[in-house]
Amino acid sequence: MCNICLIEGVKAHMLSRRSLFSGAAVTAAAGLAAGALSARPALAQASGRVVDLTHAYDSDFPTFDGQPGILYETDKDFEPDGYHLFKLTIFEHTGTHIDAPLHFSQGGTSVDALPVENLIAPLCVVDISDRAAEDPNAMVEPADIEAWISAHGAIPEGACIAMHSGWSARIGDPSWRNLPDGTMAFPGFSRAATDLLAEAGAGSIGVDTMSLDPGNSADFAVHYAWLPSGRFGIEGLANLDQLPASGATIFIGAPKHRGGTGGPARVMALV
Amino acid sequence: MCNICLIEGVKAHMLSRRSLFSGAAVTAAAGLAAGALSARPALAQASGRVVDLTHAYDSDFPTFDGQPGILYETDKDFEPDGYHLFKLTIFEHTGTHIDAPLHFSQGGTSVDALPVENLIAPLCVVDISDRAAEDPNAMVEPADIEAWISAHGAIPEGACIAMHSGWSARIGDPSWRNLPDGTMAFPGFSRAATDLLAEAGAGSIGVDTMSLDPGNSADFAVHYAWLPSGRFGIEGLANLDQLPASGATIFIGAPKHRGGTGGPARVMALV
Numbered sequence: 001m002c003n004i005c006l007i008e009g010v011k012a013h014m015l016s017r018r019s020l021f022s023g024a025a026v027t028a029a030a031g032l033a034a035g036a037l038s039a040r041p042a043l044a045q046a047s048g049r050v051v052d053l054t055h056a057y058d059s060d061f062p063t064f065d066g067q068p069g070i071l072y073e074t075d076k077d078f079e080p081d082g083y084h085l086f087k088l089t090i091f092e093h094t095g096t097h098i099d100a101p102l103h104f105s106q107g108g109t110s111v112d113a114l115p116v117e118n119l120i121a122p123l124c125v126v127d128i129s130d131r132a133a134e135d136p137n138a139m140v141e142p143a144d145i146e147a148w149i150s151a152h153g154a155i156p157e158g159a160c161i162a163m164h165s166g167w168s169a170r171i172g173d174p175s176w177r178n179l180p181d182g183t184m185a186f187p188g189f190s191r192a193a194t195d196l197l198a199e200a201g202a203g204s205i206g207v208d209t210m211s212l213d214p215g216n217s218a219d220f221a222v223h224y225a226w227l228p229s230g231r232f233g234i235e236g237l238a239n240l241d242q243l244p245a246s247g248a249t250i251f252i253g254a255p256k257h258r259g260g261t262g263g264p265a266r267v268m269a270l271v
Numbered sequence: 272m273c274n275i276c277l278i279e280g281v282k283a284h285m286l287s288r289r290s291l292f293s294g295a296a297v298t299a300a301a302g303l304a305a306g307a308l309s310a311r312p313a314l315a316q317a318s319g320r321v322v323d324l325t326h327a328y329d330s331d332f333p334t335f336d337g338q339p340g341i342l343y344e345t346d347k348d349f350e351p352d353g354y355h356l357f358k359l360t361i362f363e364h365t366g367t368h369i370d371a372p373l374h375f376s377q378g379g380t381s382v383d384a385l386p387v388e389n390l391i392a393p394l395c396v397v398d399i400s401d402r403a404a405e406d407p408n409a410m411v412e413p414a415d416i417e418a419w420i421s422a423h424g425a426i427p428e429g430a431c432i433a434m435h436s437g438w439s440a441r442i443g444d445p446s447w448r449n450l451p452d453g454t455m456a457f458p459g460f461s462r463a464a465t466d467l468l469a470e471a472g473a474g475s476i477g478v479d480t481m482s483l484d485p486g487n488s489a490d491f492a493v494h495y496a497w498l499p500s501g502r503f504g505i506e507g508l509a510n511l512d513q514l515p516a517s518g519a520t521i522f523i524g525a526p527k528h529r530g531g532t533g534g535p536a537r538v539m540a541l542v
Contacts, residue, residue, distance in 0.1 A: 037317070037319030037320070037321060037541070039319075040317065040319040043314045043315070043317060043541075044314070044315050044316075044317075045315075046308075046311065046314060046315075048308030048310075048311040049308070050308060050387050050388055050390070050391055051387075052387040054527045055527070056383040056527050056528070056529045057527065057528060057529060058528060058529040058530065070528055072528075072530070075362060078377055082491075083374055083375050083491075083494070083532075084373060084374055084375070084377075084532045085362065085363050085364055085374065085532055086362075086363050086531060086532060087360065087361075087362055087363075088359075088360070088361045088362075088363060088528065088531075088534070089358065089359070089360055089361075090358075090359045090360075090361055091346060091356065091357075091358055091359075092356050092357050092358075092359060093356055095527065095528070096527070102355060103354055103355055103356065104354050104355070106349055106355075112327040116321050116322075116323040116539060117321055119321070119537070119539065120321055120522070120539065120541065220353075220354075223354070251391070251522045251524070251539070252524075252537075253522070253523075253524015253525075253536065253537035253538075253539075254524075254537055255535060255537060256325045256326070256327050256328065256366065256367070256535070256537055257327075257328060257329060257341055257343075257359065257361075257366070257535070258327045258328060258329040259329065259343070260357060260359075261354075261355045261356055261357060263359070264526060264527070264528070265524065265537070266390070266523075266524035266525055266526060266527055266536070266537065267524075268387060268390060268391065268522070268524075270308070270314075270391065
């Protein structure tokens with residue numbers, strides 16, 4: 001399916017669901033004052049606890065293609081140079097990292113051009129860990145989003161919606177990526193859920209696994225719909241179990257190399 | 272001078288100046304509740320304006336050694352791969368980036384191990400742009416810190432102190448790095464000023480130039496004192512002219528590759 005067909009599909013789906021999200025739609029239509037921050041109410045009440053949502057990574061960190069995502073070479077050392085500096089080879093999509101629209105769309109927004117207002121955002125945590133413990137390819141479904149809205153109110157404009165599947169605790173274990181038979185398996189979003197989130201005005205999605213789509217995805221349906229819509233994703237989040245479902249603010253330290261398709265990011269939350 | 276001598280020198284200097292900073296010292300001694308954030312008061316009053324303190328960078332971005340700091344190689348492309356991904360070669364200290372203690376101290380803290388509480392911090396902007404317009408190797412001096420404290424109160428515990436020299440506006444022009452004769456020249460901190468900041472409880476320093484030390488430094492005195500003390504620096508900040516001297520909060524998206532000496536960072540401020 002071409003990108004235009006995908007986008008049209010998203011639009012059609014959005015229209016059909018619009019009544020569900022009338023509250024959020026009104027908020028989005030009313031807009032925010034230029035430069036105002038939708039995370040402001042949460043920040044004003046923050047306790048001051050910082051949670052690091054970023055895994056430390058090196059060449060052992062699991063990657064989609066199974067090859068090391070970063071390589072180190074000493075470029076300067078204390079002897080004889082007097083200081084220390086590495087030359088790094090980095091494959092952009094490794095560690096806790098950003099998927100910019102350009103990663104899955106010709107001419108899409110590159111990582112340096114993401115709107116800075118979307119990099120500090122309200123964080124909505126959708127917990128599917130019980131289901132994921134039973135099904136390693138579990139997905140965030142529309143019902144999970146609807147349940148979150150019922151419990152916590154409308155999705156704030158520009159929010160980041162993070163899937164908490166419990167996968168972060170598996171880092172360092174082969175089950176983070178694969179079933180015992182070597183088949184790739186991990187939770188992700190369903191296309192239907194991300195279509196609803198686009199309609200609701202979300203700015204980004206995040207996962208505590210290796211991919212926005214589940215491990216058994218044959219078509220990368222979420223990558224091919226969410227990213228071409230101009231939104232971005234975060235893969236490999238850590239410590240989502242330390243956050244409330246609603247009320248935290250996420251700081252997304254996206255890299256800013258010009259024209260990049262994404263890359264390792266420092267992501268933190270303030271509770 | 273060895274690192275131990277340098278640290279002893281800092282300590283001696285700190286003791287001699289302690290009376291100047293009794294207010295800050297008392298705050299530091301009283302400590303903060305575990306995990307509490309010293310930026311909390313500013314965040315509670317934030318207007319919600321986000322200022323991006325990060326330059327977009329590519330292989331043309333000026334570097335200390337004059338060589339490209341980042342190189343791109345297409346690793347995957349839409350044809351035939353269906354998506355887009357770069358393999359990057361990055362020399363850690365390029366673009367808007369972190370200097371971790373390990374950069375200038377054997378066994379010092381690496382960039383992945385910086386305390387996360389110091390990555391969201393009160394931001395103090397020290398403006399020396401008038402002086403820097405006359406002297407391209409101007410330095411933040413103790414008198415500048417003392418003037419800031421007189422105007423705005425004690426340096427908050429863990430704060431980031433940023434030098435605003437006006438250099439950010441020169442990006443893309445040779446004068447960002449060099450005099451017309453090719454000699455390196457840009458503003459930086461003086462060792463005496465950073466000794467005072469260590470005493471006052473600052474957590475990090477930042478500059479809108481290529482180095483914590485000024486361009487004509489022969490000994491990297493600030494690098495060899497500040498970083499071995501366990502604190503970190505940020506080089507190449509942008510847009511400091513859009514911030515108040517006091518009251519903003521800085522979000523320092525330091526990279527988290529294990530054992531790194533620093534690296535490109537996404538840095539933002541909330542006003």
